Amino acid sequence: xxDSATSTSVDPAWEQVGRFGRFGGRFxxxxxxxxxxxxxxxxxxxxxxxxxxxxLDGLLQDFVGRPSPLYHARRLSxxxxxxxxxxxxxxxxxxxxxKINNTLGQALLARRMGKRRVIAETGAGQxxxxxxxxxxxxxxxxxxxxxxxxxxxxxxxVFNMRLLGAEVRxxxxxxxxxxxxxxxxxxDWMASVASTHYILGSTVGPHPFPTIVREFQSVIGREARQxxxxxLQRLPDTLVACVGGGSNAxxxxxxxxSDSAVRMVGVEAGGRGSRxxxxxxPLNYGAPGVLHGSFSYVLQDEDGQTAPAHSVSAGLDYxxxxxxxxxxxxxxxxxxxxxxxxxxxxxxxxxAMCEGILPALESAxxxxxxMQLAAERSAEQVILVCLSGxxxxxxxxxxxxxxxxx
Amino acid sequence: MPFVTxxxxxxxxxxxVLRTLDARGCHLCELGMPYSDPIADGPVxxxxxxxxxxxxLRVPDVLExxxxxxxxxxxxxxxxxxxxxxxxxxxxxxxSEAKAAGVSGAIVxxxxxxEAGELSAICRGEDFSLIQLVTPxxxxxxxxxxxxxxxxxxxxxxxxGITGERTELPPDLVxxxxxxxxxxxxxxxxxxxxxxxxxxxxxxxxxxxLIVGSAFVRRMARAAETSxxxxxxxxxxxxxxxxxxxxxxxxxxxxxxxxx
Numbered sequence: 001x002x003d004s005a006t007s008t009s010v011d012p013a014w015e016q017v018g019r020f021g022r023f024g025g026r027f028x029x030x031x032x033x034x035x036x037x038x039x040x041x042x043x044x045x046x047x048x049x050x051x052x053x054x055x056l057d058g059l060l061q062d063f064v065g066r067p068s069p070l071y072h073a074r075r076l077s078x079x080x081x082x083x084x085x086x087x088x089x090x091x092x093x094x095x096x097x098x099k100i101n102n103t104l105g106q107a108l109l110a111r112r113m114g115k116r117r118v119i120a121e122t123g124a125g126q127x128x129x130x131x132x133x134x135x136x137x138x139x140x141x142x143x144x145x146x147x148x149x150x151x152x153x154x155x156x157x158v159f160n161m162r163l164l165g166a167e168v169r170x171x172x173x174x175x176x177x178x179x180x181x182x183x184x185x186x187x188d189w190m191a192s193v194a195s196t197h198y199i200l201g202s203t204v205g206p207h208p209f210p211t212i213v214r215e216f217q218s219v220i221g222r223e224a225r226q227x228x229x230x231x232l233q234r235l236p237d238t239l240v241a242c243v244g245g246g247s248n249a250x251x252x253x254x255x256x257x258s259d260s261a262v263r264m265v266g267v268e269a270g271g272r273g274s275r276x277x278x279x280x281x282p283l284n285y286g287a288p289g290v291l292h293g294s295f296s297y298v299l300q301d302e303d304g305q306t307a308p309a310h311s312v313s314a315g316l317d318y319x320x321x322x323x324x325x326x327x328x329x330x331x332x333x334x335x336x337x338x339x340x341x342x343x344x345x346x347x348x349x350x351x352a353m354c355e356g357i358l359p360a361l362e363s364a365x366x367x368x369x370x371m372q373l374a375a376e377r378s379a380e381q382v383i384l385v386c387l388s389g390x391x392x393x394x395x396x397x398x399x400x401x402x403x404x405x406x
Numbered sequence: 407m408p409f410v411t412x413x414x415x416x417x418x419x420x421x422x423v424l425r426t427l428d429a430r431g432c433h434l435c436e437l438g439m440p441y442s443d444p445i446a447d448g449p450v451x452x453x454x455x456x457x458x459x460x461x462x463l464r465v466p467d468v469l470e471x472x473x474x475x476x477x478x479x480x481x482x483x484x485x486x487x488x489x490x491x492x493x494x495x496x497x498x499x500x501x502s503e504a505k506a507a508g509v510s511g512a513i514v515x516x517x518x519x520x521e522a523g524e525l526s527a528i529c530r531g532e533d534f535s536l537i538q539l540v541t542p543x544x545x546x547x548x549x550x551x552x553x554x555x556x557x558x559x560x561x562x563x564x565x566x567g568i569t570g571e572r573t574e575l576p577p578d579l580v581x582x583x584x585x586x587x588x589x590x591x592x593x594x595x596x597x598x599x600x601x602x603x604x605x606x607x608x609x610x611x612x613x614x615x616l617i618v619g620s621a622f623v624r625r626m627a628r629a630a631e632t633s634x635x636x637x638x639x640x641x642x643x644x645x646x647x648x649x650x651x652x653x654x655x656x657x658x659x660x661x662x663x664x665x666x
Contacts, residue, residue: 027489027516029446030552031541031566173452174442186445191567193543290490290516291443303465304494305442 018207020327026206028293035193040208042113052108059104060219064094070227075354083377085370087387088224090248097389098220098248099130103199105216107134110197117141117196121185123150123178124314125157126389127201132166142166145184147177150314157393178318179306182292202245203322206293210322217251224384225255232382238263238373241386242365244315246322248388253334266325267369269311270338280309282321283329283336296323312341313361339365347371348391360389407595408645409436409619411451413458415630417471423626426638428479430645436617439468439487446515448570450620454627465491469507476508484511484537497525501532511535511558519552526555540586542566553590560592565599570620572599583612603651610655618648
């Protein structure tokens with residue numbers, strides 16, 4: 001796509017301070033502020049550098065396989081009996097999810113800054129694999145922090161990262177999941193900041209990460225917008241995406257923000273219920289607070305201690321959310337709903353049976369929401385879902401949940 | 407200046423530790439408010455926070471312990487506390503509750519100077535010290551800006567990294583602190599990595615105070631498995647060793663007694 005990395009939807013004033021409304025900012029130890037300023041400057045220079053954009057666009061086309069298809073899920077739409085459900089097929093990207101859009105962009109930034117070592121955090125392992133892939137491609141040293149509990153649950157991705165030359169470092173502190181993997185990556189960065197770039201995997205963390213990740217992921221929305229105009233001669237009526245940290249949703253939504261007729265719905269993990277510890281839905285059930293370097297909605301107890309999250313989907317199992325989503329919630333531009341574990345599993349099965357597509361459990365949350373909306377709408381309406389990843393990684397877990405031997 | 411984690415394993419023990427360290431002549435104590443996601447802390451302090459939170463420690467309980475204990479102490483107490491905790495309580499409410507409990511100031515490790523405006527204004531109004539940090543990665547112009555915002559003392563982080571005992575400290579540390587000394591009238595206290603009497607002897611001539619954290623917290627952690635009296639006596643002896651190294655190498659360390 002010739003224009004795939006050029007346009008931007010952000011208010012320039014926000015860029016300056018890293019704020020989305022009152023959310024965002026940079027709540028990190030002083031040790032990291034210089035590196036974050038250097039990263040902000042380098043990112044801005046790269047955005048204006050045609051050679052950087054051309055190299056990224058070339059990689060997205062030839063290495064990732066972009067543009068990802070826009071697909072009309074006809075049988076699923078018929079089953080819901082209403083509006084048309086279309087899918088933006090990020091599951092067809094190299095490494096099987098949208099994560100690679102960001103890791104290639106940030107690996108290019110690391111190379112520009114002369115940093116030969118990369119660290120990353122991962123939960124389910126998708127961002128870890130995408131980071132390991134980008135590092136193998138550019139010959140960068142790669143260390144991935146992953147909670148001990150997640151290493152156990154996501155063994156195939158751990159093996160894939162190792163095959164790609166990355167060192168997977170088990171995190172044994174705190175909850176031993178994504179939340180602590182981010183803490184551990186930040187701690188590594190505190191000591192290695194002069195020689196190391198931290199490739200954060202979502203639109204979370206201190207400024208400029210939410211902006212950088214959003215920009216690299218916005219290729220999703222830019223392509224989708226162009227594909228809709230070409231194939232349907234109009235914009236979609238509704239966009240739906242799942243929200244954990246929120247990178248696929250931010251990438252899908254941001255190019256449509258000024259299209260006021262396009263309704264946007266972010267779907268958080270409703271887990272098993274709305275009580276503390278049963279879900280991973282800070283925008284629905286949390287409150288504004290500080291976590292991992294930014295001010296945003298977060299699941300916390302009365303003292304500001306981060307509260308445990310739960311989702312059947314490891315990629316959504318996170319107590320915070322990107323600050324831009326908090327900004328969109330507060331301004332009313334995006335609606336945020338929840339989809340529970342059981343509903344996501346039902347949507348997984350529906351998409352598998354109707355369309356021959358196994359979605360990632362994360363993406364299945366968005367599919368379920370789209371199915372509900374479609375049933376209430378007329379056949380002229382177009383609902384576009386960001387199908388952020390593929391579901392092979394989840395097949396064994398689903399079999400276990402259903403009591404099926406694999 | 408020792409750093410101790412509040413509530414590890416319980417607040418009763420923390421109060422005993424404060425009394426012991428005060429009796430041994432420590433000039434100021436930094437009290438760590440346990441937080442779930444302390445990204446500036448190494449394994450020893452992290453683990454102490456995890457243990458304290460696992461026993462359902464609450465922020466108001468920590469402040470209540472300080473309220474009861476501080477009047478018995480000659481040394482002032484400042485808290486090391488995450489902005490997540492302060493924000494949740496409410497900025498003004500936290501500062502007034504901490505001050506009422508007898509806390510002299512706060513070090514907020516995840517609040518860089520550009521985000522600190524609102525809290526800084528509240529602290530100034532309450533005469534509560536918001537202590538700012540300068541690190542080896544802070545450029546000189548920014549260090550001056552931070553020093554101008556700091557109250558009570560200026561915290562110089564010795565290493566690029568997280569808290570924890572080091573055998574060696576950076577070779578240019580003394581020069582960096584000496585430079586900063588010319589840029590501010592505030593007392594300068596150095597922390598992170600300092601754990602041995604040799605470190606104290608090296609740094610004492612350039613610093614107004616030295617902060618030792620993990621080396622105390624590691625010793626305190628033994629309270630869960632051995633006699634508390636034994637641990638308290640070891641902590642006291644360790645503090646005395648450090649203070650002796652301090653006295654032998656500097657005569658200009660009165661400043662931290664007036665800090666916050």
